[in-house]
Amino acid sequence: MALSKDEVLAGLAELVNDETGIATASVQLEKSFAEDLDIDSISMMTIVVNAEDKFGVKIPDDEVKNLITVDDAVSFITNAQA
Amino acid sequence: MGQPELKQYEAVKFSRIYSLGAARGDLVVTNDDVAGPIDSSDEWIRQRTGIVTRRRASKDVSLMDMAVEAAQQAISRAKIDPAEIGAVLFSTISHPFQTPSAAALLAEKVGANPAPAYDVSAACAGYCYGIAQADALVRSGMAKYVLVIGAEKLSDFIDPTDRSISFLLGDGAGAAIVGPSDKPGISPTVWGTDGSNWDAVSMTSSLLELRDGTAAWPTLRQEGQTVFRWAVWQMAKVAKEALEVAGVKAEDLSALVTHQANIRIIDEMAKQLAVPDSVVVARDIVNTGNTSAASVPLAMDALLLEGKIKSGGLALQIGFGAGLAFAAQVVVIP
Numbered sequence: 001m002a003l004s005k006d007e008v009l010a011g012l013a014e015l016v017n018d019e020t021g022i023a024t025a026s027v028q029l030e031k032s033f034a035e036d037l038d039i040d041s042i043s044m045m046t047i048v049v050n051a052e053d054k055f056g057v058k059i060p061d062d063e064v065k066n067l068i069t070v071d072d073a074v075s076f077i078t079n080a081q082a
Numbered sequence: 083m084g085q086p087e088l089k090q091y092e093a094v095k096f097s098r099i100y101s102l103g104a105a106r107g108d109l110v111v112t113n114d115d116v117a118g119p120i121d122s123s124d125e126w127i128r129q130r131t132g133i134v135t136r137r138r139a140s141k142d143v144s145l146m147d148m149a150v151e152a153a154q155q156a157i158s159r160a161k162i163d164p165a166e167i168g169a170v171l172f173s174t175i176s177h178p179f180q181t182p183s184a185a186a187l188l189a190e191k192v193g194a195n196p197a198p199a200y201d202v203s204a205a206c207a208g209y210c211y212g213i214a215q216a217d218a219l220v221r222s223g224m225a226k227y228v229l230v231i232g233a234e235k236l237s238d239f240i241d242p243t244d245r246s247i248s249f250l251l252g253d254g255a256g257a258a259i260v261g262p263s264d265k266p267g268i269s270p271t272v273w274g275t276d277g278s279n280w281d282a283v284s285m286t287s288s289l290l291e292l293r294d295g296t297a298a299w300p301t302l303r304q305e306g307q308t309v310f311r312w313a314v315w316q317m318a319k320v321a322k323e324a325l326e327v328a329g330v331k332a333e334d335l336s337a338l339v340t341h342q343a344n345i346r347i348i349d350e351m352a353k354q355l356a357v358p359d360s361v362v363v364a365r366d367i368v369n370t371g372n373t374s375a376a377s378v379p380l381a382m383d384a385l386l387l388e389g390k391i392k393s394g395g396l397a398l399q400i401g402f403g404a405g406l407a408f409a410a411q412v413v414v415i416p
Contacts, residue, residue: 040130042346045307049315061308 002081008055008074015050019043029071037070057081091223098267099213099416100227100259103156104383105148106370107139107237107253116249119242127249132345136252136371138237145176145255146187149233152255152379153192156229159416160259164193167259168225171215172201173208173232173375175404176239180289184233194229205283206341206403207273208232208375209256213399214271214409216260227261232375241286241301248302250344252371256379258416266414269328272320273409282308283404309406313347317402317410318354324398324410332357336395336415337385341402342367342377362390374403382415391415 003011013027020043033039039047044067048059051073057080059067067073112135113124127133139148149172157164170192172185185199204211209232216228233255240248260268283304287297317340325332338357340348345367352363366381373380378399385391393415400410 041307042130042310042344045310046314046350049311061305061311064307 003055003078005074005078008077009070011054012047012051012070012074012077015047015054018050019046027070029069029074031070032068033070033073034068051077055081093223094221094262096263096266097217097220097260098263098265098414100162100261101156101159101416102379102383102386103152103154103159103257104380105151105155105255106380107137107148107235108143109138109140110135111138111252111371116242120245120249122245122249130344130346131250132348132365132368133250133371134368136250137254137369137373139235139253145174145178145233145235146184146191148235148253148255149184149188149231149257150191152233152257153188153229153231156257156259157192160227160261162227162259162261167192167194167197167227167229169216169219169228170194170197170199171212171228171230172199173204173212173230174201174234175203175205175208175374176234176236177201178238188229188231192229204375204401204407204409205405206343206372206374206377207401207405207407207409209258209378210271210399210401210409210411211273211407213258213260213268213411213413214273216258217268217271220260220262227259229257229259231255231257232377232379234374234376236302236374239285239301241303244301244303246306247283247304250372251302252373254370254373254376254380256376256383258379268414269324269412271409271411272324272327275408276312276406279308279312279406282312282406310344310347312406313343313402314350314354317400317408318351320402320408320410321351321355321398321400324400324412328412330396330412332361334396335361335398335412337362337364337382337391337397339364339378339382339385339397339399341400342370342381343372343403375401377401386415
């Protein structure tokens with residue numbers, strides 16, 4: 001059963017928190033991973049790999065650079081589940 | 083009359099690493115020294131890579147100078163006659179001649195002439211490739227002792243303005259003597275390549291482009307995120323397989339000695355392998371930087387010198403890098 005966008009956001013926020021310690025409440029759709037949340041490329045890749053596991057989706061390396069905002073990632077994962 | 087039956091090499095049952103040798107570049111290069119051209123800072127580099135200083139060689143110190151120093155130390159520690167060395171395997175990506183090999187000159191310089199000698203191009207996996215081949219040469223009976231060397235002068239192949247890899251790199255040489263043993267000392271090696279990611283770590287251009295004036299001096303570059311993902315999650319699988327084929331568990335190890343690529347790769351891999359606190363995780367990158375083929379033997383040698391590990395314990399060593407190439411084996415610490 002595919003998760004809703006809100007559920008993906010909540011799950012992703014937990015992964016961000018695990019990797020970086022950033023409060024889950026700060027992980028909001030309009031936030032940019034690099035600029036607003038100060039997440040570097042290595043942490044981003046760790047979050048991506050953990051998200052693949054958690055949501056059962058594939059996020060190719062080429063796609064990772066397109067995931068600028070939290071919304072980009074949530075939308076990609078939501079669509080990839082379908 | 084029938085033809086005589088051929089003779090073949092008579093196999094030896096086991097092999098082990100007798101000794102290590104190490105040489106680091108003579109210069110201590112700080113983060114402040116490299117931060118300017120990449121618009122970075124000491125803090126940023128430490129946070130991203132774990133590196134505090136990297137060792138680099140002066141202009142007048144060659145790849146061969148470091149290789150000879152490390153090799154002679156390994157030979158002397160092994161207490162063997164260099165004339166008994168039956169093969170010299172030189173792993174490097176920074177030997178500045180297409181031919182002849184670095185290995186042939188090293189064999190001559192350390193007194194191993196006329197041993198067969200050849201270079202191994204497996205980048206950061208090179209030393210572990212060398213140990214795999216040395217193990218096979220010794221156990222097959224082809225060579226009594228094998229000199230394995232991983233040596234790099236990467237500072238000849240860096241671009242100070244490159245933010246992908248140059249600022250990580252250091253210079254050095256690590257050597258090992260492999261020979262026959264009464265007991266198993268080198269596990270089967272889990273090794274391979276993934277040429278579908280051939281350009282994930284590579285040179286910026288070929289020598290032909292340099293000749294034709296269409297490219298500048300080739301330097302190293304990498305696709306950091308792709309390499310990080312592969313280095314941690316794919317290599318953790320390889321490391322687990324190496325433990326399995328060796329018949330040991332993570333808690334049986336004294337040390338985890340990974341290629342010293344980036345402290346975050348090392349830490350994440352240790353996490354993936356769930357190594358207990360009793361296992362010493364090599365973090366030579368902090369003071370040496372990433373020395374490609376030299377990094378595994380340099381890191382193990384440093385742990386021995388610091389007294390953090392003891393001869394006779396087990397170490398899982400794993401190299402991975404351009405190719406993409408990888409090799410992992412469990413060894414008895416010399």
